[in-house]
Amino acid sequence: MSGLGLQEVVSKLEEFAPLKLAGSWDNVGLLIEPSAPKSVENVFLTNDLTEKVLEEAIGQKADLVISYHPPIFASLKRITQKTWKERLVATCLEKRIALYSPHTSWDSIRGGICDWLCDSLPHASTTPITPDVENEENGLGRFLTIHGNLTLADAIKRIKEHTGIKNVHVAIGVDSNLETNIKTVAVCAGSGASVLKPAAADLFLTGEMSHHEVLDCTQRNISVILCNHSNSERGYLKVFKSKLESSLSNKVKVSVSTVDADPLETY
Template identity: 50%
Template sequence: MTMKLFSVCLFTIFKRPLLNYTIFRHNSYSSHNLQMDSKGISLQEVVEKLKKIAPLSLAESWDNVGLLVEPDRNAKISSVLLTIDLTEDVVDEALKTGSQLIISYHPNIFRPLKSVTNSTWKERIVIKCIKYGIAVFSPHTSWDAMENGVNDWLGSFVEASKSSPILPNAENPKLGMGRCLHLKTPISLQEVINGVKSHIGLRHLRLGLGIGKELDSPVNVIALCAGAGTSVLANTDADLYLTGEMSHHEVLEATQRGINVILCNHSDSERGYLKTFQKLFENEELSVHVSSRDKDCLTTV
């Protein structure tokens, strides 16, 4: 591994509770690093603001959330880049936008790294972020469980008389995973399909038609979960399941129970929330950008 452009004193990879793996670097910069702007907000202050919006305690126990890459804890943050998945293209975009912080919905470090070399794309991302002084924060399932978070955004295309978590949080039952929406007025399955397409911005969806159901069948109750929703939606009583992805047998189980299923790709069921969060988080001191290079890895052709 060639390290001509910067000096790294020590990489330490360690396990925190709830599988939180964080990589730290001693403060060592070269002229090629991003210049730390004297303006803006301290990294720690930004992190505290993020945790106030969505407490990390809302995240699932298996998740790895929080500050995952911290090149310099004294850094000032004036520009933030939002993404669902952190790829090498997105890191390059952060450099072009001058962003000192990437908020990556999906954690770029989920399982522990056994090495930090240039041999894999995930390791190269960590190296590049540290090299150029870019911090990485991941909220993931804390954004799913929070009020007005990813799941509330996903269901906002319909008018519901009641919305409640499918798996309520133990400390605050009004928050939690998934949403069960009771519609004010029943609408047809075709209207739901059209609404999801318009809301997410997709030309095509995958539909599992429940046994005995037609496109003009009424929908009164929608159970939804952004991302991969089977573990949340399973055994939920609803007319329709809306999620990003399910396996063949999971869809078969639902449709044979007479439940319609709409699949809209894993990250496409989440990505639209970034623009909502941009408006929520941006202020006079922080410029917040939504990545233009972040996209679902699957395309219907």
């Protein structure tokens, strides 16, 4: 691989998903920039950057880590060895590894994480639940009109197969059952309750919701499927790997973490 300059790679990332699509509260873009010049030959993708994942990235000789969730979110007042997030920053700087986070810009962009999650179900159309003011094709969440017949049981099976997870949490609407026909679905990767709430759909699909948010849905006869937060996002990395390799003209090696996983497990 011949490699590319860091800023050239960052420009391609922002070309795919402009940072202005991210929430105003979010911390996105280039978060750690080593001293110039910085050439990028190896890009490493992960949903969450932990110390174990960073060890894997170092083993892969990563020049740039793209972490979907921003590891730096709350302000850091010092960089010591005291906390794991401080150690992440210190190690990246020591190893001259750049760090980029797209987070909610990937949620909003057409062809991003929400659309990948939508692909788990057969649908005739999708529209953003909260459209972007500049381009209505982009925006938060997706409202799906299902194509053909789809029962709740079918939806559960398809979602598990698409995301590659063994278990999902299911809450069934008060007047529904597993054989209820699903005609409309509201989708939001991650923690989607606030985005999904205004949608009038038969089914909500997201990563996580609180007890009371789920209870409110079931009493409105909306069934809910929860994948766990990062399980509703992580599978997109393999799709993005191909997109990024193509946009960088295959001049950069792109790999996906095999260590990164949702912290919650079902026993």
